[in-house]
Each structure stands twice: as structure tokens, then as C-alpha cells.
Amino acid sequence: MKVDTRVLGDIVTVQLFLEHPMVPGTLCNRDAAQAHFIRQLEVRYDGERIFSADLSEAVSEDPFLRFRFQGRRGGRLDIRWRDNRGQAQRKGVDI
Numbered sequence: 001m002k003v004d005t006r007v008l009g010d011i012v013t014v015q016l017f018l019e020h021p022m023v024p025g026t027l028c029n030r031d032a033a034q035a036h037f038i039r040q041l042e043v044r045y046d047g048e049r050i051f052s053a054d055l056s057e058a059v060s061e062d063p064f065l066r067f068r069f070q071g072r073r074g075g076r077l078d079i080r081w082r083d084n085r086g087q088a089q090r091k092g093v094d095i
Contacts, residue, residue: 003079003093012071012095014043014051017064018081024057037084038063044078045071071095 002017023036035057043051050069075095082088 001079001081001089001091003077003091005077005093005095007071007073007095010070010072011068012045012075013066013068014077015064015066016043016079017062018089019062020081020083022057022059022061022063035084038081039084041065041081042079043067045069046075047078 001019004015006013018038018041020038021036022038023034037057037059038055041051041053041055042049050071051067053065055063073095077093077095078090079093080088080090
């Protein structure tokens with residue numbers, strides 16, 4: 001997972017690059033159980049949830065997401081995702 005943050009005034013822009021194969025069930029021929037994709041994504045800023053998403057197999061491989069929120073330099077982001085197979089990743093980033 002790669003994270004880039006930029007602060008302009010009191011607006012923080014976050015760019016996330018989530019490294020994940022995101023294999024949709026439609027590419028698994030007869031066995032959709034082979035699908036492998038990020039199901040849930042959550043971002044917290046100093047403990048408060050500021051962004052969350054329920055994703056599906058319709059999202060491309062290695063998804064890139066960008067969002068903005070009102071914040072300040074010196075805070076901390078906690079980024080977590082979990083996929084449909086129970087694998088998870090977490091990363092903390094100081095702004």
C-alpha cells in the first residue's frame with residue numbers, strides 16, 4: 001500500500017494505491033469462488049472515521065483512490081482494508 005498526502009490550508013488530499021490482484025468472479029470461468037477482491041476499506045484520522053467504502057470485484061487490479069477531508073498537518077491516518085478471503089492490510093501514516 002502506498003499513501004500520499006498533501007495539505008493545502010485546512011484541506012488534506014489523500015491518494016491511496018492499494019496493491020491487490022482484484023480478480024473478479026467473471027474471470028474465474030466456472031468457479032466464482034476463486035474471486036479475490038478487497039471488500040472493505042476504512043480510513044481514520046486521529047481515531048475518527050473519515051472515509052469508508054464497500055468495494056466489489058468490479059474494481060480494477062491495484063486500485064487507486066483519492067479523497068479530501070478537512071484536517072491539518074500533524075494528524076495521523078490509519079488505513080485498513082480486508083478482502084473477501086479474510087486477508088487484511090493496515091498502514092499508519094503521519095500527515
